[in-house]
Amino acid sequence: MQSFIKEKxxxxxxxxISHQGEGRLIGELMYFIRFGGCNLSCSWCDTNYAKHDFKEIVIFDIIKKIKEDGWDKGRWICxxxxxxxxxxxxGFLIEELVKEGYKIIIETNGSYPIESLNKKIMISMDIKCPSSGEEKKNLLSNISLLKEKDQLKFVIDSEEDYIYAVDIIKKYKPRCLCIFQPQLGNNNPKDFKWLFDRCKKDLLDVRVILQQHKIVFGDVRCV
Ligand code: SF4
Known part of the structure; x- marks a missing residue:
């Protein structure tokens, strides 16, 4: 065993463990590893606790815990x-999990380079729209690196967000699935009927997908 697994x-x-609540793999039971810390401050962030509530764990112990929790290789880890x-x-953890035989999806806010990530994994990358307050942090050069099996997600909370997202799609022509995700927060899913209507009117080739877990469980932590 490489020593870095016991050191890093x-x-x-x-x-x-929970059902994936968003994106193209919605409904799939997954093992989630939530990393601590974030470089952004999205106005509607629903995981603020992850910015300060975390502890250091060596990679060896992370993999050991996944196995102890009975999560078999071949299944999804998010x-x-x-x-x-x-x-x-x-990246070291990802390489080890891929070697172990797990299917990996990584959810990233799109502000860090993705080029060195293992090509076997699925990337779910955000583009931050104006309502987040963080649209200046988007690393737009990442878009051309997304593979067909990846997904590009835009959280939409306003008409301004919609126009911004459509402009990005037209300019950068991502080869992967594009997803418009209504910003549920305190909103009612029915508040986003306009978004479905607008995509239909504009014949937009995107999928509009709500966060299933928020509809079923509300805005609560899964653990
Ligand atoms: S990227 Fe935005 S939504 Fe995601 S954890 Fe950071 S602040 Fe929250």
């Missing part, structure tokens, strides 16, 4: 945050 540490907020790519050693 990652800031981890929580581990939990690496999320916070922002997982803020930590320079995240």
């Amino acid at each position: 540490r990652l800031n981890i907020c929580e581990f939990f 690496i999320t945050g916070g922002e997982p790519l803020m930590q320079k050693d995240t």
Whole structure:
């Protein structure tokens, strides 16, 4: 076993098993590793606790815990945050989990380079729209690196967000699935009827997908 697995540490907020609540893999039961820390401050962030509630864990112990929790190889592990790519050693964990035979999806806010990530994994990358207050942090050069099996997600909270997202899609022509995710927060899903109507009127080739877990469980932590 490489020594770095016993030496390198990652800031981890929580581990939990849950159904994926958003994106193209919605409904799939996954093992979630939520990383601690984030470089952004999105106005509607629903995981603020991950920015300060975490502890250092060595990679060896992370993998050991996944196995002890009975999560078999071949199943999905979702690496999320916070922002997982803020930590320079995240790639080491991903390499080990891929070697172990897990299917990996990483959820990133799109402000860090994704080029060095293992090509076997699925990337779920955000583009931050104006309502987040963080649209200046988007690393737009990442878009051309997304593979067909990846996904590009825009959280939409306003007409301004919609126009911004459509402009990005037209300009950068991502080859992966584009997803418009209504910003549920305190809003009612029915408040976003306009978004479905607008995509239909504009014949937009995107999927509009709500966060299933918020509809079923509300805005609560999964652990
Ligand atoms: S990138 Fe994610 S974790 Fe970070 S502030 Fe935005 S919503 Fe919250």
